[in-house]
Amino acid sequence: MAEVETTNQSILVVGGGMSGITAALEAAEAGHNVVLVEKNPYLGGRVTQLYQYFPKLCPPNCGLEINFRRMKLNPKIRFFTMAEVTGISGQEGDYDVTVKLAPRYVNEKCTCCGKCAEVCESEIDNPFNFGMDKIKAAYLPHEFAFPMRYVLDPTISGTEEGKKCKEACEYDAVDLEMKETTFDLKVGAIVWAAGWDPYDASRVEYYGFGEYKNVITNVMMERLASPNGPTGGKILRPSDGKEPKNVAFIQCAGSRDENHLPYCSGICCLASMKHSTYLREQYPDCDVTIFFIDIRALDRLEDFYTKVQGDEKLSFIKSKIANISEDEETGDLLLEGENTNTGEQIRTSFDLVVLATGMVPNKIEIEPSPDVSYDEYGFFAYDPEKTGIYGAGCVRRPTDVASCVQDATGAALKAIQSIARR
Numbered sequence: 001m002a003e004v005e006t007t008n009q010s011i012l013v014v015g016g017g018m019s020g021i022t023a024a025l026e027a028a029e030a031g032h033n034v035v036l037v038e039k040n041p042y043l044g045g046r047v048t049q050l051y052q053y054f055p056k057l058c059p060p061n062c063g064l065e066i067n068f069r070r071m072k073l074n075p076k077i078r079f080f081t082m083a084e085v086t087g088i089s090g091q092e093g094d095y096d097v098t099v100k101l102a103p104r105y106v107n108e109k110c111t112c113c114g115k116c117a118e119v120c121e122s123e124i125d126n127p128f129n130f131g132m133d134k135i136k137a138a139y140l141p142h143e144f145a146f147p148m149r150y151v152l153d154p155t156i157s158g159t160e161e162g163k164k165c166k167e168a169c170e171y172d173a174v175d176l177e178m179k180e181t182t183f184d185l186k187v188g189a190i191v192w193a194a195g196w197d198p199y200d201a202s203r204v205e206y207y208g209f210g211e212y213k214n215v216i217t218n219v220m221m222e223r224l225a226s227p228n229g230p231t232g233g234k235i236l237r238p239s240d241g242k243e244p245k246n247v248a249f250i251q252c253a254g255s256r257d258e259n260h261l262p263y264c265s266g267i268c269c270l271a272s273m274k275h276s277t278y279l280r281e282q283y284p285d286c287d288v289t290i291f292f293i294d295i296r297a298l299d300r301l302e303d304f305y306t307k308v309q310g311d312e313k314l315s316f317i318k319s320k321i322a323n324i325s326e327d328e329e330t331g332d333l334l335l336e337g338e339n340t341n342t343g344e345q346i347r348t349s350f351d352l353v354v355l356a357t358g359m360v361p362n363k364i365e366i367e368p369s370p371d372v373s374y375d376e377y378g379f380f381a382y383d384p385e386k387t388g389i390y391g392a393g394c395v396r397r398p399t400d401v402a403s404c405v406q407d408a409t410g411a412a413l414k415a416i417q418s419i420a421r422r
């Protein structure tokens with residue numbers, strides 16, 4: 001059972017992505033005790049799944065590592081992975097919180113030697129790669145995972161397979177007796193930084209995601225391009241492993257659509273442009289077409305748009321793609337729609353299609369829900385009448401990492417002010 005001493009001077013941060021990590025560090029470095037709760041077995045959030053960051057196209061792990069080092073050096077932060085908040089009651093300056101910890105079946109003695117995975121024969125869909133490959137049921141979530149510790153999937157905990165993993169471990173790190181536990185916290189303020197989930201692309205039925213193998217989403221593209229992804233970093237067609245020669249991106253796939261997400265997801269135009277650079281890096285002759293309604297690349301990110309426009313094999317076509325159908329023999333995809341600049345009909349085949357799907361905010365899903373305000377789309381809205389629980393990062397709006405970091409710093413300050421007021 002976790003023992004955590006907190007008082008109403010402490011701050012709880014929910015979500016260990018870039019926003020949550022930033023809020024936790026800023027509050028702790030200002031002298032406050034912070035508890036950070038993350039539901040995944042590792043910290044870093046969605047950024048850990050990206051290949052490169054725009055606009056500079058650097059690897060996201062650089063930024064994360066610096067923050068993990070700051071966390072390790074700061075005794076005022078305690079963090080829990082595989083943890084979720086199940087109850088919040090009280091008000092600003094005086095919250096009672098219940099946290100549920102799922103069993104990892106591996107304790108802190110783990111050295112990441114990998115022997116448990118070697119003997120384990122069961123496999124599970126790899127959640128880190130959106131199920132595009134399988135991993136052993138005893139696994140390290142990814143090679144930069146923080147904390148660097150294995151996990152045993154619950155499906156093998158009570159089985160012979162689980163026992164084999166335990167026997168293989170020379171460090172007594174496998175603990176099959178671990179159970180789900182809960183613990184309570186008292187805190188004065190809460191920062192909700194639970195981030196976003198990709199919109200379920202299969203709901204945009206006319207694009208055939210889930211049915212046609214070569215229709216993928218933008219987050220899958222990040223994993224395909226990543227050296228620690230399902231293809232070792234080579235972007236290949238899922239149906240037959242061939243190198244793509246002609247790739248289409250469909251923007252606003254579900255976003256800005258009253259039947260799906262009515263809002264603009266803010267960063268998916270830039271994500272597709274970034275993906276065109278991934279393709280160009282690997283395939284100098286690959287044709288890339290971006291079908292868009294409007295291009296949204298604001299402020300300094302407009303320079304990135306200007307830069308990719310210099311690519312002669314990249315075309316932007318203003319259009320709404322109405323339908324995709326598949327050639328069952330080749331796996332190629334026929335896109336149909338209208339060029340909204342010229343009025344011409346589009347009927348063009350591509351060998352890979354990437355849907356620029358949007359971001360859905362992770363609201364507080366606790367009963368009874370604490371009193372916070374959301375806007376009409378489910379993003380946290382700042383309400384001066386409701387203080388004590390503050391949204392940070394993509395729960396407030398779909399945006400890039402730099403904006404999330406600024407926003408989370410502001411949320412940490414608001415949390416500190418809540419404590420000071422009481």
Ligand SMILES: Cc1cc2nc3c(=O)[nH]c(=O)nc-3n(C[C@H](O)[C@H](O)[C@H](O)COP(=O)(O)OP(=O)(O)OC[C@H]3O[C@@H](n4cnc5c(N)ncnc54)[C@H](O)[C@@H]3O)c2cc1C
Binds near residue numbers: 018019055267271399
């Ligand atoms: C295809 C694509 C490419 C992108 N590329 C870039 C880029 O190149 N550059 C850039 O700046 N931005 C990019 N972004 C945006 C970037 O991913 C976000 O800005 C960033 O992830 C926001 O961080 P966050 O901490 O707010 O949310 P997240 O990264 O989503 O982190 C939230 C964390 O909270 C955890 N969590 C969720 N619910 C709970 C709960 N109930 N309890 C506990 N924990 C919970 C999650 O597991 C996660 O770890 C891209 C986005 C997409 C879709």
Ligand code: SF4
Binds near residue numbers: 110111113114169
């Ligand atoms: S749990 Fe044991 S066997 Fe598995 S990686 Fe950790 S130390 Fe090695």
Ligand code: SF4
Binds near residue numbers: 252
């Ligand atoms: S950022 Fe671009 S692709 Fe994403 S919803 Fe907005 S306009 Fe559409």
